[in-house]
Amino acid sequence: MEYWEQKPRFEIKEDGTIVSRMGTQTNCGGIASIRVRLARTTGTGITFCATQKPDWEGGKFGALVPGSAMPSSMREAVFEGAQAAYQRLGLNEGFLFELIEALVHPSDARDSKFRLAGEQAFTRWIEQQA
Secondary structure (H helix, E strand, C coil), X not given: CCCHHHXXXXXXXXXXXXXXXXXXXXXXXCEEEEEEEEEEECCCEEEEEECCCCCCCCCCCCCEEEHHHCCHHHHHHHHXXXXXXXXXXXXXXXXXXXXXXXXXXXXXXXXXXXXXXXXHHHHHHHHHHC
């Protein structure tokens, strides 16, 4: 069994999606895990979207949920983190940030960790592109 602390904090999967994890699952510090897809687009700024899965019927305790099924405060925190990274990096390009899914743990999920996960996903992906 692979424990939360043993999982990589940032991964680019074979399908090109990105997994970003923050926090620890002990001491009530909060956790967040997101899977996103990033792409360059025309224009400037970041266009955000959250994947919808009409056939999704809800998951079990602490399960992955589609981006659109996340609590809105957590979804917005992910996007705020990515926007903060975009501004901090001083970019002047266009990007699409698609929130595919997230681990929403009923007691350990925290908006602050989702913000950091979004910021890390964007920052580390940009660094990999250079």
